[in-house]
Amino acid sequence: xxxxxxGLIGQYPFGGVIWDxxxxxxxxxxxxxxxxxxxxxxxxxYDPRLETITEDCSYQVxxxxxxxxxxxxxxxxxxxxxxxxxxxxxxxxIARELIKSGDLLVNVSTASWFEDYEVGVKHQMFLDGDPxxxxxxxxxxxxxxxxxxxxxxxxxxxxxxxxxxxxxxVPDTGxxxxxxxxxxxxxxxxxxxxxxxxxxxxxxNWCSYKPKVWQGxxxxxxxxxxxxxxxxxxHTPQKLVIAMGQGIGKKRPTEELRGIGWGIVEPDEVxxxxxxxxxxxxxxxxxxxxxxxxxxxxxxxxxxxxTACYLALGRPxxxxxxxxxxxLTEREGLLPFTTLEECVEGxxxxxxxxxxxxxxxxxxxxxxxxxxxVCQDLLDQAGVG
Numbered sequence: 001x002x003x004x005x006x007g008l009i010g011q012y013p014f015g016g017v018i019w020d021x022x023x024x025x026x027x028x029x030x031x032x033x034x035x036x037x038x039x040x041x042x043x044x045x046y047d048p049r050l051e052t053i054t055e056d057c058s059y060q061v062x063x064x065x066x067x068x069x070x071x072x073x074x075x076x077x078x079x080x081x082x083x084x085x086x087x088x089x090x091x092x093x094i095a096r097e098l099i100k101s102g103d104l105l106v107n108v109s110t111a112s113w114f115e116d117y118e119v120g121v122k123h124q125m126f127l128d129g130d131p132x133x134x135x136x137x138x139x140x141x142x143x144x145x146x147x148x149x150x151x152x153x154x155x156x157x158x159x160x161x162x163x164x165x166x167x168x169x170v171p172d173t174g175x176x177x178x179x180x181x182x183x184x185x186x187x188x189x190x191x192x193x194x195x196x197x198x199x200x201x202x203x204x205n206w207c208s209y210k211p212k213v214w215q216g217x218x219x220x221x222x223x224x225x226x227x228x229x230x231x232x233x234x235h236t237p238q239k240l241v242i243a244m245g246q247g248i249g250k251k252r253p254t255e256e257l258r259g260i261g262w263g264i265v266e267p268d269e270v271x272x273x274x275x276x277x278x279x280x281x282x283x284x285x286x287x288x289x290x291x292x293x294x295x296x297x298x299x300x301x302x303x304x305x306x307t308a309c310y311l312a313l314g315r316p317x318x319x320x321x322x323x324x325x326x327x328l329t330e331r332e333g334l335l336p337f338t339t340l341e342e343c344v345e346g347x348x349x350x351x352x353x354x355x356x357x358x359x360x361x362x363x364x365x366x367x368x369x370x371x372x373x374v375c376q377d378l379l380d381q382a383g384v385g
Contacts, residue, residue, distance in 0.1 A: 027371030131160030233261025332360025
């Protein structure tokens, strides 16, 4: 099949963002399909070197060229500069052909809408990586065109493993959401025998956007959940280091967190690209992480694409439960928590039997997260291919 995957690698060619999208390309390609990456967001380029929006997309083109070469994907990418409409990479002709007559469009997180294309692709698949927030947005009366375009897809998938269940607070949208997990190209995330640094880590943003409101209830970001666990360093001997973005308005309480015992490092310094991101995870003892308040409060069953990568490396994870533990029941290498006490206990359990838990982490990744398995499951559930 001819498959096109959308994404935001050019707009945000940093750390985990690159992996989030490129692993779909790698997964479908490993299944023997002809796959292209197409980024046409309608958003002007952002140049982090100048810290400004610009009409010049040379930063994006250079980044995409380097990234796709690193993954041996050559010119299987297309980036359209919203400022002047010019296509880069494989070019405009291929982009329009793919959307007109391709077999499958995998639209990841509404990255592209293709408003001025002749859309004739045989199957349009939408992937929701932000459950609760996506569905609240579909009820926004000011976003009717967004709702119509999203619903026009032929199949809809979500990282929210509990969508549609009785205790899940995600609003009904009239869409039947199929469930999926982040694909991990395991050949690029080999099991690590090396001894890691003696620290649990994670990567997060203090606050990505304002809370969303549904039926009078706020559904917020990670800053809300972090407040419940910020005293953790005072209750465990394990070292905890976070590559943490400062969030909107740069409101991260850096000195307060460091005073409690958190190691806070800047993402743009330690994980500026896909290679340093992987190194940061690889050198970690494992992951400790919270989820967005909206994921937790909404009982979405959301499971992290970042956690998936830790697990593939054989790095055990103890992560906040959003309901995912009801569907992913293995407890070697992957532990859920809901309270501070469970955090302390879980960290101690992993530390006490580390080799078993890191083998369990890799086994989990091989069972559930292998990009070939995940991408084939998308095709099977959608009834294509």
